[in-house]
Amino acid sequence: MSYLAEGQCSDCGEFPDKLESLRIEGDGTLRLCKRCFSRARRETNWHAAHVEPAEQARTRRARKKAAPGSFTEDEWSALLAMHPGCAVAWLGDCEGPLHRGHITPLSRTELRPRNDIGNIMPICRRHNFAQRTKTLDEWLGYGAERRVREALGASNGS
């Protein structure tokens, strides 16, 4: 999960003193704090709820590579400073660390999505996984994208 900051637990998003490595079948290694690590080892259905399936993750990385545009860590930090929480927090039940989500998913090539900061939103893991390939308006109803863009403010352009 390269969208996490250095030293951050992939699950809870906290910054522990020490991270444990959990190997994921076909998808490298997750870095977890002690608490999340032991939970992951204990709960048999943990993977389905917390880890993007390997094939889906591979496809997502390939699309990211193919999409035009890019953004810097500074731009991401500036966006977080403007909006330090999940962009769709009004839905409630936010869970997991903040991901670098796409307002228009990169899978929607017919909409010509870009991988630059104007298309990026902080979104919690649960809501990022829930959005899947939908635009915000498709997912949450007309006006949702506008609401998010307004909340993200000037640093996110339009």
Ligand SMILES: [Zn+2]
């Ligand atoms: Zn954790």
Ligand SMILES: [Zn+2]
């Ligand atoms: Zn959320």
